[in-house]
Amino acid sequence: MGMTLAEKILARASGQERVTPGQYVTAQIDLAMAHEGLAAVFMNLARAGWTKVWDPSRIVALLDHYVPAPTERSAEIHKVVRAAVKQWGIQHFYGERAGICHQVLPEKGHILPGMLIVGTDSHTTTYGAFGAAGTGIGFTDMAYVFATGKLWFKVPETIRFDLQGKLPEGVMSKDIILSIAGKYSAEVAQYKAVEFIGPLAEEMSLASRMTMSNMAVEIGAKFGFFIPDQKVSDFLQGRGQTSFPLISPDADAPYEAIYQIEVSSLEPQVAYPYSVDNVRPVSEAQEVKIHQAFIGSCTNGRLEDLHMAVKILKGKKVHADVRLLIIPASWEIYQEAIKDGTLEALIDAGAVIGNSSCGPCFGAHMGLLGSEENCIAAINRNFKGRMGSQKAQVFLSSPATVAASALEGKITDPRNYL
Amino acid sequence: MEIIRGRVWKFGDNVDTDVITPGIYVDAPMEEMKKHVLEALNPRFAQEVSAGDILVAGKNFGCGSSRETAPDALKALGVAAVVAESFARIFFRNAIGIGLSVLPCPGVASLFQGGEEAELDILQAKVKNLSAGATLNGQPLHGDILEILSRGGTLPLLKSLAEKERIPKP
Ligand code: SF4
Numbered sequence: 001m002g003m004t005l006a007e008k009i010l011a012r013a014s015g016q017e018r019v020t021p022g023q024y025v026t027a028q029i030d031l032a033m034a035h036e037g038l039a040a041v042f043m044n045l046a047r048a049g050w051t052k053v054w055d056p057s058r059i060v061a062l063l064d065h066y067v068p069a070p071t072e073r074s075a076e077i078h079k080v081v082r083a084a085v086k087q088w089g090i091q092h093f094y095g096e097r098a099g100i101c102h103q104v105l106p107e108k109g110h111i112l113p114g115m116l117i118v119g120t121d122s123h124t125t126t127y128g129a130f131g132a133a134g135t136g137i138g139f140t141d142m143a144y145v146f147a148t149g150k151l152w153f154k155v156p157e158t159i160r161f162d163l164q165g166k167l168p169e170g171v172m173s174k175d176i177i178l179s180i181a182g183k184y185s186a187e188v189a190q191y192k193a194v195e196f197i198g199p200l201a202e203e204m205s206l207a208s209r210m211t212m213s214n215m216a217v218e219i220g221a222k223f224g225f226f227i228p229d230q231k232v233s234d235f236l237q238g239r240g241q242t243s244f245p246l247i248s249p250d251a252d253a254p255y256e257a258i259y260q261i262e263v264s265s266l267e268p269q270v271a272y273p274y275s276v277d278n279v280r281p282v283s284e285a286q287e288v289k290i291h292q293a294f295i296g297s298c299t300n301g302r303l304e305d306l307h308m309a310v311k312i313l314k315g316k317k318v319h320a321d322v323r324l325l326i327i328p329a330s331w332e333i334y335q336e337a338i339k340d341g342t343l344e345a346l347i348d349a350g351a352v353i354g355n356s357s358c359g360p361c362f363g364a365h366m367g368l369l370g371s372e373e374n375c376i377a378a379i380n381r382n383f384k385g386r387m388g389s390q391k392a393q394v395f396l397s398s399p400a401t402v403a404a405s406a407l408e409g410k411i412t413d414p415r416n417y418l
Numbered sequence: 419m420e421i422i423r424g425r426v427w428k429f430g431d432n433v434d435t436d437v438i439t440p441g442i443y444v445d446a447p448m449e450e451m452k453k454h455v456l457e458a459l460n461p462r463f464a465q466e467v468s469a470g471d472i473l474v475a476g477k478n479f480g481c482g483s484s485r486e487t488a489p490d491a492l493k494a495l496g497v498a499a500v501v502a503e504s505f506a507r508i509f510f511r512n513a514i515g516i517g518l519s520v521l522p523c524p525g526v527a528s529l530f531q532g533g534e535e536a537e538l539d540i541l542q543a544k545v546k547n548l549s550a551g552a553t554l555n556g557q558p559l560h561g562d563i564l565e566i567l568s569r570g571g572t573l574p575l576l577k578s579l580a581e582k583e584r585i586p587k588p
Contacts, residue, residue, distance in 0.1 A: 138486035363441030
């Protein structure tokens with residue numbers, strides 16, 4: 001019997017001909033990513049008596065969660081990170097002028113199909129959009145990786161989502177993943193690998209794929225793959241990479257389940273507080289007043305997301321009671337959005353543009369919410385207290401729905417503006 | 419591994435890492451951070467939890483971010499173990515990595531009410547409600563995981579590796 005993408009990559013990385021779900025393996029890591037979490041990894045290693053890392057060329061470190069440092073405490077963490085990068089001779093470091101890890105690593109050509117990648121961040125699943133097995137781990141596991149280059153893994157079962165049909169205008173890949181969470185729950189893929197396949201998956205832009213791979217972890221997944229194709233090769237052209245093989249699952253690979261997802265009549269979706277699977281179509285979500293609207297993060301801070309926002313906002317003004325915050329996910333995106341007039345159109349409409357970083361996404365940087373405030377956000381989580389006050393509410397949607405809602409001051413169907 | 423006995427704190431499904439340790443405190447010193455553990459769900463918890471207590475929760479415990487502060491802060495408060503219907507992957511790994519005992523045990527949410535006494539045998543994957551006298555079998559942990567837990571987590575393992583390789587101490 002053949003193997004799924006997850007099985008192929010874990011077999012290769014653990015030096016075995018084949019692996020099967022449920023098996024425990026020790027695998028060699030191809031690439032390790034750490035953001036501000038590096039400070040904690042550094043301390044863990046020091047506590048264990050290690051003074052060097054297994055391979056400084058296979059580690060990418062960067063600052064993205066608190067950029068620029070909003071507090072003295074976060075400034076101190078940045079200092080520790082910079083010192084660790086120097087001490088260990090880490091070869092790839094990106095400071096304040098790069099952006100969010102999951103956007104920056106692909107842009108800088110670090111992510112290749114078939115790689116096994118761990119990061120100190122749960123949304124490391126984003127790299128699945130390039131056919132890489134990316135997954136989040138904690139600081140202690142990462143200390144073990146930094147020291148030895150290896151980590152234990154349980155080989156996951158794989159489930160497939162077969163994406164069919166054509167997305168209606170104003171409906172985005174974000175709406176697909178939200179509807180999957182709503183229909184099948186936030187743990188449908190718990191401890192499993194996911195493969196997004198089918199004609200629509202093939203048609204999708206890399207940016208749209210990244211949104212879904214990113215949120216694979218929100219349905220519990222360990223990896224969130226698309227099958228790498230020409231689009232991945234084209235993207236990697238000129239990003240410092242030479243050639244690499246495109247990897248695909250075997251035709252007779254075993255799947256635990258295959259779900260058919262037909263999108264032709266899909267509406268824009270909204271996840272209500274406080275869980276990603278508390279989802280309703282936008283038509284059932286009217287009359288929720290909005291104080292803040294946010295487009296950004298590793299989920300929806302890419303150029304196609306900003307372009308969608310411009311389509312809706314151009315020549316209009318954001319509602320007087322709404323603050324619209326837009327944060328391009330990386331410097332590369334920021335610069336492109338300057339060049340093509342995107343930022344100007346957004347600013348004209350009343351948006352505040354933030355520095356490429358996580359921003360308010362995880363509740364420790366600018367753009368936080370006060371009590372009894374509602375925010376509609378094109379991000380990935382709406383947990384209690386995630387964006388400031390524990391008495392605030394975050395509603396998740398696509399950038400299109402965020403933009404339309406910013407115009408009306410309440411949750412609004414973007415199709416009214418297209 | 420020793421048998422754990424303790425008082426039960428009950429939580430529901432999808433307890434996420436942001437409510438365990440809110441983002442705004444994750445870069446604070448542990449002494450500060452631990453005061454806010456789970457406060458959005460139960461404001462009494464962080465003040466009243468005592469060493470040896472056991473968390474019993476529903477499905478998908480620890481979903482959300484990779485922040486290791488979540489199991490760290492529970493351990494710092496003295497929580498001896500978490501038993502849940504199911505765990506989110508990263509929390510599960512992190513708990514093992516830092517040496518906090520965890521046991522997936524379908525059905526456990528209805529076995530306990532808050533405040534009852536639990537007895538936990540991680541090795542045998544057995545959970546007992548001492549107050550009500552009922553027992554459940556959890557999903558046994560893999561040998562490699564038990565090995566890490568019995569050493570107190572991954573760092574002690576790394577330490578002995580470092581000593582083996584005679585890496586000079588800083
Ligand atoms: S943008 Fe949000 S979800 Fe993405 S890495 Fe930053 S904090 Fe995490």
